[in-house]
Amino acid sequence: MRAEIVSVGTELLLGHITDTNASWLAQQLSQLGIDCYYVSQLGDNLGRLTEHLRRAWERSELIVMTGGVGPTEDDLTREAISALLGEEMVVQPDLEIDLRAFFARRGVAMPESNVKQATLIKSASVLKNPVGTAPGWWVERDGRIIVAMPGVPGEMFRMWREEAVPKLQQRQGGTVILTRIFKVIGVGESAVEELIRPLLASTNPTIATYAKADGVHVRTSAKAADAEGANRLLNEIDPRVREALGRAIYGLDEESLAGVAAALLERAGLTVATAEEFTGGLVASDLHEAGGARYRGGIVSGDAPAEITLDQEVGPGAERAAELAQRAAREFGADLGLALAADLVPRQGATPGRRSYAVLTGRDGSVLARSNRLDTTAPSIIRRRAVLYAHNLLREHLLDRP
Numbered sequence: 001m002r003a004e005i006v007s008v009g010t011e012l013l014l015g016h017i018t019d020t021n022a023s024w025l026a027q028q029l030s031q032l033g034i035d036c037y038y039v040s041q042l043g044d045n046l047g048r049l050t051e052h053l054r055r056a057w058e059r060s061e062l063i064v065m066t067g068g069v070g071p072t073e074d075d076l077t078r079e080a081i082s083a084l085l086g087e088e089m090v091v092q093p094d095l096e097i098d099l100r101a102f103f104a105r106r107g108v109a110m111p112e113s114n115v116k117q118a119t120l121i122k123s124a125s126v127l128k129n130p131v132g133t134a135p136g137w138w139v140e141r142d143g144r145i146i147v148a149m150p151g152v153p154g155e156m157f158r159m160w161r162e163e164a165v166p167k168l169q170q171r172q173g174g175t176v177i178l179t180r181i182f183k184v185i186g187v188g189e190s191a192v193e194e195l196i197r198p199l200l201a202s203t204n205p206t207i208a209t210y211a212k213a214d215g216v217h218v219r220t221s222a223k224a225a226d227a228e229g230a231n232r233l234l235n236e237i238d239p240r241v242r243e244a245l246g247r248a249i250y251g252l253d254e255e256s257l258a259g260v261a262a263a264l265l266e267r268a269g270l271t272v273a274t275a276e277e278f279t280g281g282l283v284a285s286d287l288h289e290a291g292g293a294r295y296r297g298g299i300v301s302g303d304a305p306a307e308i309t310l311d312q313e314v315g316p317g318a319e320r321a322a323e324l325a326q327r328a329a330r331e332f333g334a335d336l337g338l339a340l341a342a343d344l345v346p347r348q349g350a351t352p353g354r355r356s357y358a359v360l361t362g363r364d365g366s367v368l369a370r371s372n373r374l375d376t377t378a379p380s381i382i383r384r385r386a387v388l389y390a391h392n393l394l395r396e397h398l399l400d401r402p
Contacts, residue, residue, distance in 0.1 A: 001034045001035070001061050001062055001171075001172065002035055002037055002059070002060050002061045002062070003029050003034045003035060003036045003037070003060055003061065003062035003063070003064060004036060004037055004038035004039065004040070004056055004059075004060045004062075004063055004064070005022045005025050005026060005029075005036060005038070005039045005040070005064045005065075005066075006040050006041075006042060006052065006053070006056060006063060006064070006065045006066075007019045007021060007022050007039075007040070007041045007042070007065075007066050007067055007151070008041075008042050008043075008044070008049065008065060008066065008067035008068035008076075008077050008151070009041075009043070009044060009067040009068065009151055010043040010044045010045075010074070012041045012043075012067075013041060013042075013043050019041060020153065021066045021067075021151065021153060021156060022039050022041075022066075024153075024157075025064055025066070025160070026039065027179075028160065028165075029064070030177055030179070030221070031176070031177050031178065031179065032165070032168055032169065032172060032175075032176070032177065033172060033175035033176060033177045033223060034062065034168070034172070037059075037060065038056070038059075038060065040052065044068065044074040044075070044076055045076075046076045046079055046080060046083070049068075049076055049077070049080040050080045050083045050084055053080055053081065053084045053146075054084060057084060057144060060144070061143065061144055061145065062144070062145045062146075062147070062168075063144070063145070063146045063147070064147045064149075064164075065077055065146065065147065065148040065149065066148075066149050066150065066151045066156055067150070067151030068080075068148075068151070069117070069134045069135075069136065069137070069148055069149065069150050069151075070117070070134055070150070071111065071113045071114040071115075071116060071117055071133070071134075072113065073113075075116075077148050078116065078119060078121075078137065078148070081121065081124070081137065081139055081146055081148060082121050085121065085123055085139070085141060087121035087122045087123060088121065088122075089116070089119040089120070089121055090119060090120060090121070091115060091116075091118050091119050092118055092119065092120050092126075095117075095118035095119075095120070095126065095135065096115060096118040098118075099114060099115075099117060099118050099133060102133055103133075114133060117133060117134050117135060118135075120137070121137075121139070123139050123140060123141040124137040124138065124139045125137075125138045125140075126138070127147070127148075127149065127159050127163040127164060128159070128162075128163055129150065129155055129158075129159055130158060130162070131154060131155050131158060132150060132152060132155040134150045134155065136148050136149040136150065136159050136163065136164075138163075138164070138167060145168075145171075147160075147164050149164070175223065175224075175225065176223070176224055176225070176226055176227050176229075176230050177221055177222065177223045177230065178221070178222055178224075178227060178230035178231060178234060179219055179220065179221045179222075180219075180220045180221075180234045180238070180252060180253065181217050181218065181219050181220075181252060181253050182217070182218040182219075182220070182241055182242075182245065182249050182252060183214065183215050183216075183217055183249065183250055183251045183252065183255065183257075184215050184216040184217070184218060184245055184248045184249055184250070185214075185215040185216075185248060185250050185257060185388060185389075185392050186215075186248055186389075186392060187216065187245070187248045188211075188216070189209050189210070189211045189216045192209050192216045192218060192245065192248075193209050195244045195245055196209070196218065196241060196244045196245065198244075199237065199240055199241065199244065202237065204222060204223055204233060205220045205221055205222040205233050205234055205237050206220070206221050207219070207220050207237070207241075208221075213384060214256065214257060214388060215250070215257070215388065218241060218245070220234055220237055220238075220241065222234045247396070247399065250392065250395060256286070256290065257388055257391040257392060257395065258286035258287055258289070258290040258291070258391050259290040260395055261287070261290075261291075261391050261392075261394045261395045261398065262287060262290040262291035262292070262294060262295070264394075264395060264398035264399065265291060265294040265295075265394075265398065266292075266294055267398075268398055268401055270294065270335040270336060270398075271293075271294050271295070271296050271333075271334040271335050271336070272287065272291070272294065272295060272296065272334050272335065272336040272337070272338055272394065273295075273296045273297050273298060273299075273328040273329055273331070273332035273333075273334035273336070273337055273338070274287065274295075274297075274298035274299070274328055274337075274338045274339065274390075275298065275299040275300075275301060275324035275325060275327060275328040275337065275338075275339040275340075276298065276299070276300050276301065276324075276339070276340045277301045277302075277317070277320065277321070277324065277339075277340060277341040277342060278340065278341070278342045278354070278356070278383065278386075279340055279383045279386055279387055280300060280383070281298065281300045282383060282384070282387045283298070283338065283340060283387050283390050283391070284297075284298030284300070286387065286391065287391075296332040296333065296334040297328075297331075297332040297334075298328065298332075299324065299327065299328050299331070301324065315343035315355060316343060317341040317342050317343040317355065317356070317357045318341070318357045318359070318370070318372060320341040320357075321339045321340060321341035321357040321358065321359040321370075322339070322359045322361065322367055322370070323339075324337075324339035324340075324341060324359075325337035325338060325339035325359045325360060325361040325367075326361050326365045329361055329362070329363055329365075330363075330365075334363070335362070335363050336360060336361065336362065336363070336368070336394070336397075337359075337360070337361040337362075338358070338359075338360050338390055338393070338394055339358070339359050339361075340356060340357065340358055340386055340387070340390050341356070341357050341359075342354040342355060342356040342357065342386070343355045343357075345374065345376070347376065351376075351378070351379070353374060353375055353376030353377075353382070354374075354375055354379075354382050354386075355372055355373070355374045355375075356372065356373055356375065356382065356385075356386040356389070357370065357371070357372045358370065358371050358372070358386070358389055358390040358393045359393075360393055360394060360397055368397055369393050369396065369397045370393075371389060371393055373385070373386075373389060
């Protein structure tokens with residue numbers, strides 16, 4: 001099945017909203033074994049939207065739309081589909097009753113403009129919306145399908161999963177695509193690709209690498225008649241990926257590096273406290289969210305970094321990091337202290353870089369592990385990378401424990 005995604009809303013074209021719906025839906029279509037060939041954004045203009053749908057109708061068997069199904073004058077998705085197919089929008093009494101009941105339960109009168117959310121055309125059926133007022137449309141005619149859903153992500157996600165996916169699966173003939181993502185830290189994308197090169201020729205599962213904010217992702221995707229068959233294919237290649245990348249793999253799919261480190265703390269029966277000089281509590285926030293009782297607390301310091309030269313491997317920040325880690329462990333009574341500090345690296349005509357230092361100490365103040373890295377990118381990226389490498393320092397130490 002050939003598919004395309006159409007996101008509707010002038011706010012998308014103005015850059016006021018990032019179109020996360022389209023990327024999420026593209027992944028969902030892939031998992032269903034549906035090929036997505038086009039992704040587009042259209043403003044709230046009936047003429048342009050209708051003309052775009054005419055082209056989409058000619059080239060695609062499935063058009064997935066988000067946005068433009070609200071009650072206001074500039075919500076024009078229904079009108080565009082109606083114009084495309086030459087079918088009149090008619091208010092459905094049962095839908096209007098449900099809509100008015102939705103407002104009544106909240107103790108407010110329904111604006112009459114909302115009545116258009118109770119309309120259907122001849123070729124459309126309702127996609128129920130359990131969390132909002134805007135039902136979606138499932139339109140089917142001449143061997144083609146249009147799925148029109150709200151642009152609000154929380155409403156769209158549920159409508160897609162609970163309403164649209166079962167209908168699409170009935171028409172797909174049972175093809176399933178499952179994906180497994182290996183998350184890698186400490187190895188660049190090109191180096192990862194080199195390590196798994198013998199596996200890249202595989203056609204089912206397929207393997208690809210992506211540089212992401214939390215490391216490098218290695219995606220394996222398998223296609224089969226059912227989920228059991230796809231999982232079997234993924235399980236067959238799993239040990240080969242793990243053998244190639246070893247401990248550089250820190251997690252799978254939705255796992256975070258901080259979450260993995262927190263789980264290792266739990267398994268070891270240890271606690272940790274943190275101190276941060278230039279990351280504004282990002283390490284603390286990650287571990288607090290993931291670590292529960294194993295995270296004791298943190299210190300956020302505003303100490304000014306020292307300046308060092310580009311070729312210096314270690315500067316004063318290394319000593320400050322060790323002192324901060326020792327202080328954190330001592331003040332919070334934790335088994336481990338994890339700290340980040342940094343030195344500024346001036347560069348002529350450019351934004352200064354930073355050499356960041358991560359240090360892990362024991363309760364007795366002994367240094368258990370340390371690392372440092374030079375980054376010359378944007379400060380926000382430097383901070384996020386430093387946080388990742390601090391979490392990884394903790395993970396590596398805990399993996400090495402007997």
